[in-house]
Structure formats: C-alpha cells, structure tokens
Amino acid sequence: MPDPPSAIPLLAWYDRHRRTLPWRGSGGGDPYRIWLSEVMLQQTTVAAVGPRYGRFLARFPDVAALAAAPWEDVAAEWAGLGYYARARNLHAAARAVAARGGFPDTEAGLRELPGIGAYTAAAVAAIAFNRPTVPVDGNVERVVARLLSIRTPLPAARRIIAPAAARFMEQEAPRARPGDFVQALFDLGATICTPRRPACALCPWRGDCAAQREGIQETLPAKSPKAARKRRHGLHFLARDPAGRLLLRHRPPEGLLGGMLEIPGAPWREDTWTLEEALPHAPLPGLPWALRAGIAHHGFTHMDLEMRLAEAAAPAAPAPEGMAWMEPASAQAALPTAMRRLFSLSEAPLAEGAGAVASGGTGARGARRKGISG
DNA sequence: AAAGCGGGGCT
C-alpha cells in the first residue's frame, strides 16, 4: 500500500473553498448539533437535509428537549426524511445521553449509542471533539479509491479503503485539526472528486492521484451489481368521520416505515387487489367504500409499490385499537411520503363503475404530480 | 456477506 499524499494541500484548499453549511455555523463544537447533522445526512443529500435541519433544531433545541419529547412529535418532525429507524434511534440515543449527563467524547463511547455506527462515531469524534480519526463515508470511499486506484468493487473494497484512509492521521497536519481535515475530505468528494465528471483540474491532489494518472478516475470506485426491485400492490381505505377527520393506523415499531402513521389497508402483495377482495382488511366494517381513480406509485430501495385508494364516510365512532382519528392537516404532515402520495388520490374522481358518480373522465386529472398516475 | 430500510436531487 503506497503512502497517502500529504494532507497539507487539501487543508489549504479547504481553508479557501469550504462549503457554508447550517451545521457549520454558530454553535460550533456543540456535539448535539453535529450528531444531529450526521444522522440526518446518513444516506441523505445535503440539499435534502438543508431545509429540515434548522426546523428540527428549532423544535428540539438541545438533547434534553429531544429526550423529553414524545415519540409522536419526533416522528412527525422526521416525516418525509426516510429511514425512520434513524428517528427511533435518535430519540433513544437522546434519552441515553440525557440520562448519563452528556455526550461521550470518544469514538468508542459514541459507538455504543443507538443509530451510531462506525462512520458516525468517527465523524462526531473528529468534528465535535477533534479526535484523530477518519470517518469513511461515500465521499471518502470515492476519494481514496481514486487516489490509490483501488479497482476492487465495493463493498469488498472497504477492507482496503478503511485502513488506507486511517493512515492520513499518521500525518501532523490532520492531527492538528481533525475536524477540518475530515470535512475537507467530504467537501472534496462533494464538489471536486464527484461521482461523474470529477473536476480534476481543480483538485489539490491532482498530481497525487493514481487513478487520474491512469485515466480511469471516472470508473472508480467500481460497484458490485445490486438485486432487482420487486413490485408490490396495495389497496388502502380512507375513512372520514362527520367532523372530516381521517382514520389512520400506527405501523409496527420496526420494519418498513416502522413507527409511522399509515392509511390502513390490505397487505402489500405480488398480485393486484380488487375492492371486494380487500374489503375484509377495511378498518371499519360495513362502510360504502368507493374506489378512487388512479394509482399512487412509490419506489423504496428494494421494492416498487403501487397503491389504490378507497374512501367512505364513517359515522362518529371511537377509533379501533392501534388507530386514531386525526385532523387532515396534522395527519398529512405526519405521514411518510408514500402515504402522502396515496392520500393525494383522494382529490381524484371516483373510479369507473365505483359508485353513483358517472364516469367518463380519463382518470386522475389534476393529480399527476410525482408518483401519481391514472 | 447480504439484505432490509426512504426519499429526493441530479444526470
């Protein structure tokens, strides 16, 4: 394994070109803010986190406030961000931190908290506590794979990349400012050493990059092929009570959309559902369900989902076990994106032959936003 | 080692 290049040119570049980001502003060094940003940024782009970070911080300004909050508030604030286990773990970790009287200030201590793996422990240790460690995220994998021209495909290449990245901390300059060094690596990967069309001419390491010398930088890192996505179908039931409230159901705490709200329905399966077939899965018996036109599409990492929506007016009644009547505005805000798309079908006309309303329309007119089709 | 787990932004 060749020596890594000197970190000095990278740090000099960072001092001139570092990105201005919400979690780099005032309050610097606050481990709560840095931890929150790292968790939000797990598999999530800076652009997506941007508008959500300040909002979350305003609602839960410190770890004590987050620890004291009920899960429903945390879930509603996280809704739409995805990977909801992050929110569950964030909440649990906040309670653990509050109970022990503050954040652990070492990588090993941080690693014990729920939702903190090898990457996040190293990132918080370096950025919040200036511990000399190198977190390896997608940016660092790409930068190191190119610098050293590592052709082994991911994820196997991590066995080579991680120790190579760790060797940077043998140098004096990064040890003097670990937080800046690791963020310099992130910024380099995000703005110069990008997945496609990297700006090698502007790179502080342009003379040190083995892949660039070989002209293969755009092909690295190589990746193993991933499995194909399955397709599943659902039919869901939206009941409205006389006050206009919606009947929603709590999903189980673990698994897909764990701990989040949903519009109750028949289980997702390979075959499509007919309304009659799905009727036993309706949340309330004996209602005059009418199918809406259109299908809500939602792609998860491992599954493409197509959902239809039936609606009915319900008499005033207590919500069944595990469900709740909710005002439409607060309900929609607390729903994960897949369920928001499904809910938007309620603006569509009734499906052909679905009830007393004459058809003749062409489907979900006015509902052709992303994920909706007729 | 592989699979489950969201959603948005960009090409």
Add this chain to the structure above:
DNA sequence: AGCCCAGCTTT
C-alpha cells in the same frame, strides 16, 4: 430511468 447520497442494523 438510473445512480447516488456525511450508513445502521439484523440475519
């Protein structure tokens, strides 16, 4: 229509 993203947890 893919690919990628400041990954973690469970099997």
